[in-house]
Amino acid sequence: MSFITNEFAPLGSVKIRDGFWSRYQDIAKEKIIPYQWRVLNDQVPDTEPSHAIANFRIAAGLEKGDFHGYVFQDSDVAKWLEAVAYRLTIAPDAALEQTADGVIDLIGQAQEEDGYLDTYFQITAPDKKFTNLLDCHELYCAGHMTEAAVAYYEATGKDKLLSIMRRFVDLIDEKIGPEEGKLHGYPGHPELELALCRLYRATGEKRYLNLAKYMVDARGTEPHFFDWELEKREHRGFWGGGRVDRVDKKYNQSHKPIREQTEAVGHSVRAGYLYTGVADLAAETGDEGLARAARNLWDNVVNRQMYVTGGVGSQVWGEAFTFDYHLPNDSAYNETCAAISMVFFAKRMLRMDPDSRYSDVMERLLYNGTISGMALDGQHFFYTNPLAVWERATKNAGVVGHIQSKRPGWFGCACCPPNLARMITSLGSYVYSASADTVYAHLYVGSEAVLDVGGRQVTLSQTGNYPWDGHIAFTLSAGAYGLALRIPGWARTFSVRVNGAEVCPSVTKGYAVLRRTWRDGDTVELDLPMPVEFVEANPLLRADDGRVALMRGPVVYCLESADNGDCLDALSVCDPGDYAAETDSTLFPGMTAIVGPAVRQKPWTADALYRRYEGADAEKVTIRAIPYAFWDNREDTREMIVWVRKA
């Protein structure tokens, strides 16, 4: 028995033709993937060498040398291959496919007789395999490569990498499990769990699901595996330094069994991948305990620990969640990868329960806190995504020393750029899902789709100018099925027309459902008015008290010093009705800016810090807000804020 009520249309069946996302997919195709390939091969001058391909060549015995890079360097190759798989699905490219095949051949050569595959251990410590699941990312790398294998198989039909990874996973299955003599362990950095679920779905092999379930359920139980492992290692840490006294179990979410966890803690990417795997398992196995854990953790993240951009992870220490309502804007960590992991989590929740509580968050993430990680040139990336930046502070004050005010180029720990690449290239697989009788439109992305609805083929064409405009049009193929349109939480009202005639569909769990026997070429138009809105935060979210965020449709806006001068906190806004949307294609084709009046505290003539307050001393000014995701695409990045004071 499973909890799956609807299934997402696979990537190959949804062709994106969208003013917004096609451009991002072009960037992935033309910039990120080719650039990363050169990075992986150490062909980019003035950049820290990746050595990732070289590591595989050394492990394969094709060249001599040492391992270089992070212990999880292999995963960079995996994420590249995964993105390539999606990109080949979107648009075939024989040369690229040949390159990928070559990499897969190399991976095969690097794999050991027994299936083992992890170049770090193969090159530097062959006798230490499976002795430090806590720190060494062996299972994490296996997870990413397994995702790549499934994606490449689905994209090309070629099963070489799939076979390679099945052999490695079989080896892991031999080493880890509840049986005596096996390690009662699980990954220090979750990822393999969700990958095993994907592998199960691709192959139908139940044992992959069982292994994932073992790892998820063993996590955090006593006797604690990581304690046992640490003792076994005589308290030696991997990261150098002296004796490690204890394991920070909250950091990797092994502080208690997952079924007892109700609060998101620790490293936010680890959390996001783990929760995604938990939701996957709940869906596939119909395990109510796991489903409840997934719902509890979702609710905690979304209702207590998520920035308005969708970002998660409030602090640099441990790149981690802190606690409920602690969401400081300027020191926020908000790793790009963590936001992406929440997109994965949302998709898994939607498979069990097509409720806009999940898809609204997915949309929030997609248009804001994920793509903010990449410059519009596709060549500069943020690891952190704060909601307030004062450049001078980032350079002179430790409290925000982890924040950058300009996206750097490709960086040493290159997890985020390829993660963005795989999210962007696979976006088509997030747009629609179908139950036995209903198509769910989760995202408003221009596209041509062919869907399987209860065994019947349905074609669906979607057009619009989202997220800048709320008019979306669908053309449907014939058949008796429901079309469920997400009515976003940000929309005050909506209207729907079928073949030009207004209808009043009922809304269930945030979806307006049109159920009828369609004829070929029937049209459905959805209108979502997009006035400029002020959003306020729960008063318990202290950092935002007395402030509002400007939104329009799903897009969160920000103020930059490039448009509004210095000292953005001296500004306050009055009424959302004063603001106008203005198309401005300078940064991005069709982009909508928000323009309107604000009040600015007048500068002081005295060189002083404090004075008696004798009433507001302010002047009227005009401010201009741009989408948060597009900040730092101009030279001046002295300041940026999302939350503006409300006069």
Added chain:
Amino acid sequence: MSFITNEFAPLGSVKIRDGFWSRYQDIAKEKIIPYQWRVLNDQVPDTEPSHAIANFRIAAGLEKGDFHGYVFQDSDVAKWLEAVAYRLTIAPDAALEQTADGVIDLIGQAQEEDGYLDTYFQITAPDKKFTNLLDCHELYCAGHMTEAAVAYYEATGKDKLLSIMRRFVDLIDEKIGPEEGKLHGYPGHPELELALCRLYRATGEKRYLNLAKYMVDARGTEPHFFDWELEKREHRGFWGGGRVDRVDKKYNQSHKPIREQTEAVGHSVRAGYLYTGVADLAAETGDEGLARAARNLWDNVVNRQMYVTGGVGSQVWGEAFTFDYHLPNDSAYNETCAAISMVFFAKRMLRMDPDSRYSDVMERLLYNGTISGMALDGQHFFYTNPLAVWERATKNAGVVGHIQSKRPGWFGCACCPPNLARMITSLGSYVYSASADTVYAHLYVGSEAVLDVGGRQVTLSQTGNYPWDGHIAFTLSAGAYGLALRIPGWARTFSVRVNGAEVCPSVTKGYAVLRRTWRDGDTVELDLPMPVEFVEANPLLRADDGRVALMRGPVVYCLESADNGDCLDALSVCDPGDYAAETDSTLFPGMTAIVGPAVRQKPWTADALYRRYEGADAEKVTIRAIPYAFWDNREDTREMIVWVRKA
């Protein structure tokens, strides 16, 4: 030629009888000094042993053992002795004096033949003396012990410690200086400079002044002494770890010659002591370049880098200044010692220029950012003094992990408690100064004073209920002299009566000067109305934009959760006229609380973080503010804020 225009009345000539400060002096007498004595002798159970007296006994050959404690552990004994000296001046105590004499005997026994005195080097590394002025606090400890020696000599007339320290200073003078063969060095932690100026004033020996001047002027010149020293040490650091590549010169203010410094940088206590020494030297030598440097640095600190409480040092990293207008409230470091060092600096500036720009800041520091470091029980102390505290964040978020929401007991690095003790016990020496013909009343502290005004004795009695009440009365002795009364910057108006009749004195540099031939028993009454005021910050101070601080007289107020519930940032205040002062002696005799209306955002019923803003959803509440210095004297310390949102 000197720049000294007026001289502070020495401690022995001003007896404090004050509702506010006498209580603090009692705490110093009854709690801090006896408690610290037990700490120094390792007699306090459950407290990290100080070992400071033991270190001297070991150095003196009276017992065997290792050195324990910080490299600057000797300075704890010095600060204790200095506080004891002041305390004996306030109120003789034969037993305490005998104890102190015993300690001084011990120090004498510990001193080496050539005058050397620093138990860390004597015990652990006798061959390393004067090889690491950067890190090892040798000259810093010498400075504190010299201050103690001068204070003890002035208090008791006994010159034993003075002789001891003159011998050590003479040795330092032999080792350090511009001559070939000497070290061209200066203290990594300034303090000796100001101590040498005190020693010069106490002894009239010009060479102490010259040595101080050498150290101040050599600082930051090229070739850089700390670079030379580091190379000489083969780049070994003192604090363990590997090779030290470079010296952080900004940290210790040696990044450029002092005459070129216009911005306060680095470790704030180092800065405060250095600037104090610079002002001392400028005053004593009439060196305009040094005076200008002191003024520039004063202006930068006060006009750009000082919290409204007087606190300085915006960050935990390096316990340091950051940069202009960067004054975050919740992560502020504001070390108690740094605030105290600014009191020292202010006094030195006043000697050159009796301008209320200096004394107003001194007052701000005394009533707010210094004494906030101590609980009203005299037994718990803050090292850091933030202006906003959210207890849960201090315990769960690294960004404010250095902040404590409850004052701990005496701590290992015990610099702040004895520093408070010496400031509080010596307060009498900050109240009055006199020029050839004028008495300056810098502080309004109930007291009986005997002053030397141009060689003539003047007695002055001051009574009042400051800082809770603005009525201050003086009774004067006969003579022709001016009485200059500070008109605080916080006062909107003032009135003065002489023998009951209102007069209209002119105000020069913030002082209302009454100049006449007084008769014995003449009375002067000063009235400073004390309404509740809102204070606003320069808009460039981003952290406080849209907020006000509540003040009454010199006292900065705060809101605590104990009075106002949780989530203090959900509150906003409207008009200062709505607020009333209310006497409440629960925490402190005669304390004035501020009570009045505010608006509180209503709690949400939905478990959500964000919603569309549809207008303010708030309720009227009554808030109660207490003096900032008195926060955390009750059990509930969940939250505290100084800057409240202005509706």
